[in-house]
Amino acid sequence: MTMASIPFRVAKDPAPTWKDLLRPARNRSGRPEEEWKNRYFFARGRQAVYWALKALSLRPGDAVLVPSFICDSVTAPILSAGCRLAYYRVAKDCSIDFQELERRIQSGARALLVVHFFGFTAPIRECRGLATRYNIPLIEDCAHLPVSVLESDAVDTFGDASIFSLRKSLPLDDGGELALHASYAPLTFDWERETPLQTLKSIWHFVERISQAKRLTRAQKSIAVPRLPRSNSLSGLNPSSETGSKPLESVEDVFMPARAEKPMSFVSRILFSRVDIEYCISRRRANYEFLSAKLGTLKGITLLYPTLPKQACPLFFPLFFESFPNAHLALREKGIPAVTWGGVRPSGLPLSEYPDAAFLYDNLVLLPVHQSLSQWELDAIVEAVTDVRTQHEFEISAVSPKTVSGANASLLAPTVNS
Numbered sequence: 001m002t003m004a005s006i007p008f009r010v011a012k013d014p015a016p017t018w019k020d021l022l023r024p025a026r027n028r029s030g031r032p033e034e035e036w037k038n039r040y041f042f043a044r045g046r047q048a049v050y051w052a053l054k055a056l057s058l059r060p061g062d063a064v065l066v067p068s069f070i071c072d073s074v075t076a077p078i079l080s081a082g083c084r085l086a087y088y089r090v091a092k093d094c095s096i097d098f099q100e101l102e103r104r105i106q107s108g109a110r111a112l113l114v115v116h117f118f119g120f121t122a123p124i125r126e127c128r129g130l131a132t133r134y135n136i137p138l139i140e141d142c143a144h145l146p147v148s149v150l151e152s153d154a155v156d157t158f159g160d161a162s163i164f165s166l167r168k169s170l171p172l173d174d175g176g177e178l179a180l181h182a183s184y185a186p187l188t189f190d191w192e193r194e195t196p197l198q199t200l201k202s203i204w205h206f207v208e209r210i211s212q213a214k215r216l217t218r219a220q221k222s223i224a225v226p227r228l229p230r231s232n233s234l235s236g237l238n239p240s241s242e243t244g245s246k247p248l249e250s251v252e253d254v255f256m257p258a259r260a261e262k263p264m265s266f267v268s269r270i271l272f273s274r275v276d277i278e279y280c281i282s283r284r285r286a287n288y289e290f291l292s293a294k295l296g297t298l299k300g301i302t303l304l305y306p307t308l309p310k311q312a313c314p315l316f317f318p319l320f321f322e323s324f325p326n327a328h329l330a331l332r333e334k335g336i337p338a339v340t341w342g343g344v345r346p347s348g349l350p351l352s353e354y355p356d357a358a359f360l361y362d363n364l365v366l367l368p369v370h371q372s373l374s375q376w377e378l379d380a381i382v383e384a385v386t387d388v389r390t391q392h393e394f395e396i397s398a399v400s401p402k403t404v405s406g407a408n409a410s411l412l413a414p415t416v417n418s
């Protein structure tokens, strides 16, 4: 069985429900409309990155500063827009070195992109301050958040443009958003038309995802003791596989300017206006707290974020297995859809200059924490992590570091796989 075809016992993505469709449509966004009236909905967040650059009048050859830990779905649209990539350093705890960032800005960057990694808010005020001081636009990458959790704050803490990948946190097949500050001229689009066949396909996929989730729940309930078998076969389980949870039709994962005007699908728009975002945030937070309590104290495990800030809405549960690069592969063999960013690092990123980013690509394991996880699934994750950690022979000291930047952070020495 190939890695891609291993069925997961735990759902990789949140599933929609019939209730989501039947709920009355809400007025999205707590942002003051007069400041944020230019909002555009695409199939993918990467299209929003591309159009943000256009809206902010960046020209071919302009350098856009992005973090050294970044995925290619951000860098591809920047390069497609004709801009150059410049990187600023992020540390092993995903924090920004502001002195280095300022030096990078001084060397001629024309825009700054800041990511709220995995739903944990970046110090956006400091970034806003730097961008304002050097008179360059700030692009706030909120792809890992369902909404801007900073909405209640003063408008000047936002970026000039904010981008979202709504399909990541919410149970949507597709969806990306660009929110452009009203001080910029509105964009006009020649939107691709959605065909009736595409609409039918996405309705079919919506129904398929609901029934897939039901089958998984039923199969889990039929197992009396939620202990994970060591093999990958668990008869009766028909969980969301890697392919099963993917959208049917989408802009290809390689960004194509020719498809940059593909809108969010009709079905996803309907769902997006009805889905309970507050529920999504509170479930994700509760699941994070549960996993944190169970895994945060395990010897040999270090959490990227040991505490859950008030404004966070976790996209994943990020953690390190000490001295065990690519531990996600062992978890996947146990049916847990763990991932790293190893497969999405941009090809041109000079990793030798950024050892901390290299470390993150190989060692930061991302576990599901989404709103559709059942208690059974949460228990299964805890058990698999404990199992994998125990199986691996750790040579660590009795006292385990609980933060990457803590006194024992050297235990997390970079291990770069070629």
Ligand SMILES: Cc1ncc(COP(=O)(O)O)c(C=O)c1O
Residues within 6 Å of the ligand: 043, 044, 045, 046, 047, 071, 073, 074, 115, 141, 143, 144, 164, 165, 166, 167, 175, 176
């Ligand atoms: C930080 C970040 N920004 C933007 C994107 C692009 O979102 P999408 O996959 O919807 O194009 C991603 C996708 O992984 C991302 O991780």
